[in-house]
Amino acid sequence: MTPHPSDPDDTPVLVVTIAAPVAEVWQALRDRERVHHWHGWEAEGLDDEIGQIYFSDEVVEDGAAHTLTLGGGDRLELLPDGDATRVRLTRPPVSDDDEWAAYYDDITEGWVTFLHQLRFALEHHRDAPRRTLFLAGPGEAPDPAGLADGSTWFRSQQQVGTRVPAWGDGLLVTAHIPARNTAMAVLTTYGMADDELAALDTAAQAWWEGRPGAVDAR
Structure with missing residues (x-):
């Protein structure tokens, strides 16, 4: 694009x-x-x-x-x-x-x-x-494979979209804008109960905070 x-x-x-x-x-x-x-x-x-x-x-x-x-x-x-x-x-x-x-x-x-x-x-x-989670902050975008097993669904110059079967056939989008050195992730899920989404949120926080250059990820 x-x-x-x-x-x-x-x-x-x-x-x-x-x-x-x-x-x-x-x-x-x-x-x-x-x-x-x-x-x-x-x-x-x-x-x-x-x-x-x-x-x-x-x-x-x-x-x-x-x-x-x-x-x-x-x-x-x-x-x-x-x-x-x-x-x-x-x-x-x-x-x-x-x-x-x-x-x-x-x-x-x-x-x-x-x-x-x-x-x-x-x-x-x-x-x-759908039910979604959003993360953003300075630093690079983490590797999608560090959070979920899935297959690449789209790839652009700055973004990767990963199709994740475990999220009710959901979508993980990660992006990095080098000029501003900022990154974001959108986790889209389907059919998840509250406790399942809360567990995913906890896992996503750890994944996000471990990325290169992370500072106060939330």
Whole structure:
């Protein structure tokens, strides 16, 4: 996922192909409850974040063309690809605001995570509720194999997605942004009871705190 060579501003264009028809992917973007099944992770304020990003008055929606232009300038376009759908997200140019521009790469990496979470949810857990854990902090991203047995499900320049059967066929996403020397991990699980999730949280904390450069991981 790198800037598309035909893009005049050399802004990142992210493309993910999802094994689902356009109508179903569109519904996953326009039904607020379905967005909760893939966007971000469980945290206070998630519903407000979803509302601001996908459903605010600044969002421009074209249901016939299946395009969505968000308030920050990011543009989502759904393109049929046989029985599948190519989701193309074009980022806006970097802001002149230095403070906002400093987080441009972080936001781009966030979109990489979200688009693959969307793909995972639609291909493996359509309409299924999830339970998630999130970790972030300075330092490198730890090796996914140190936490869970699984298979690589996607890999980008900065991220690795690992499919984890033991988590109810869940997903572990790890990322590292070298420019800021920060890392994050999103653990997505299905069908876990409270005690199982608590045990995973404890194991994840130890795994995260043992990574290179870790400082107050939580």
